[in-house]
Amino acid sequence: MSSSPVTVLPFLRDGDGVVSFEDCGIRLDFGRQRLTMSDLNRLISFAEDRKLMENFLSMMNGNLVNRTENRAALHTALRSQTANAPHYQEINQAKQKMFLFAKKIRSGELKGCKGDSFTDIINIGIGGSEVGPKALYHAFHEVNPKIQIHFLSSVDGIIFDRIVGTVNPYKTLIIVSSKSFKTRETLVNAAEIDKWLQESGIKGTDRAKHIVVVSANPKAPNILNLPKENLFPMWDWVGGRFSVWGSVGLPDVIALGPEIFSEFLAGAYDMDCHVANSPLNRNFAALLALISYWNATRLGIMLQCILPYDERLRMFVSC
Numbered sequence: 001m002s003s004s005p006v007t008v009l010p011f012l013r014d015g016d017g018v019v020s021f022e023d024c025g026i027r028l029d030f031g032r033q034r035l036t037m038s039d040l041n042r043l044i045s046f047a048e049d050r051k052l053m054e055n056f057l058s059m060m061n062g063n064l065v066n067r068t069e070n071r072a073a074l075h076t077a078l079r080s081q082t083a084n085a086p087h088y089q090e091i092n093q094a095k096q097k098m099f100l101f102a103k104k105i106r107s108g109e110l111k112g113c114k115g116d117s118f119t120d121i122i123n124i125g126i127g128g129s130e131v132g133p134k135a136l137y138h139a140f141h142e143v144n145p146k147i148q149i150h151f152l153s154s155v156d157g158i159i160f161d162r163i164v165g166t167v168n169p170y171k172t173l174i175i176v177s178s179k180s181f182k183t184r185e186t187l188v189n190a191a192e193i194d195k196w197l198q199e200s201g202i203k204g205t206d207r208a209k210h211i212v213v214v215s216a217n218p219k220a221p222n223i224l225n226l227p228k229e230n231l232f233p234m235w236d237w238v239g240g241r242f243s244v245w246g247s248v249g250l251p252d253v254i255a256l257g258p259e260i261f262s263e264f265l266a267g268a269y270d271m272d273c274h275v276a277n278s279p280l281n282r283n284f285a286a287l288l289a290l291i292s293y294w295n296a297t298r299l300g301i302m303l304q305c306i307l308p309y310d311e312r313l314r315m316f317v318s319c
């Protein structure tokens with residue numbers, strides 16, 4: 001099929017058939033896409049031939065779908081609400097540890113080394129170890145949050161100066177988040193922040209009250225000279241960009257509270273169930289993926305514009 005100028009193609013809604021539907025409290029309207037119902041049906045047959053749903057379910061079951069790294073891609077297990085999900089026990093254990101820690105910080109039971117309650121968190125991390133928790137915080141934080149999160153990823157020193165210039169080290173918790181614990185920017189920033197803490201008098205065992213690590217690397221606490229209890233685990237079977245659903249979400253669990261984080265997980269689980277159980281012609285993820293494929297390969301439209309309708313979703317586009 002040759003590509004035609006976009007303006008002469010019909011809208012899907014100009015023909016017969018369903019072009020919008022609702023599920024999970026969301027309405028998808030794809031009627032303004034430039035294709036016909038018979039094009040859409042051919043796309044759906046194409047997806048069936050390629051076993052799209054079988055492959056999606058295989059991913060959810062923990063099979064090795066990331067062939068380049070020979071790994072599973074199990075972010076769906078992090079938000080699953082059933083005990084049948086792969087790795088349920090270790091995921092649940094990590095979540096309980098995170099929730100308990102957050103509750104103790106929020107209630108003031110866990111304090112800094114001089115007896116202060118925590119008012120600030122500095123999240124040190126980059127890429128997937130920053131973008132998810134930042135988007136979530138931006139979407140949900142109150143006008144005057146009791147605990148504020150500051151995100152430190154770049155190493156040019158400007159953001160570092162701005163953050164440490166406004167927080168009190170005795171009331172600040174540092175979360176160093178890195179799946180590999182080998183990322184240069186993160187390790188440089190962690191060393192600089194540690195220096196700042198030590199210059200403020202937070203030394204020796206007091207450091208362990210102010211720094212925790214999130215990592216898939218079991219050596220992470222040791223690398224920063226912290227006790228192993230200060231590690232919140234993640235796993236190599238979750239991609240960095242999707243790690244906010246697990247321990248990378250720790251700053252949000254503390255600042256927003258476990259209840260909001262639990263709702264965030266439950267909402268994602270609802271959507272996972274929708275995608276796993278809906279036929280392709282009523283399936284949000286499959287339809288959006290197929291239409292995007294059509295636009296790129298048949299219409300030559302290589303760009304996709306995502307316009308969040310609410311300022312709180314602004315960061316969603318960077319995820």
Ligand SMILES: O=P(O)(O)OC[C@H]1O[C@](O)(CO)[C@@H](O)[C@@H]1O
Binds near residue numbers: 126177179180186241
């Ligand atoms: O969490 P890490 O291992 O520090 O990696 C940070 C980011 O760097 C990358 O490896 C490359 O940008 C991302 O995949 C990842 O999210």
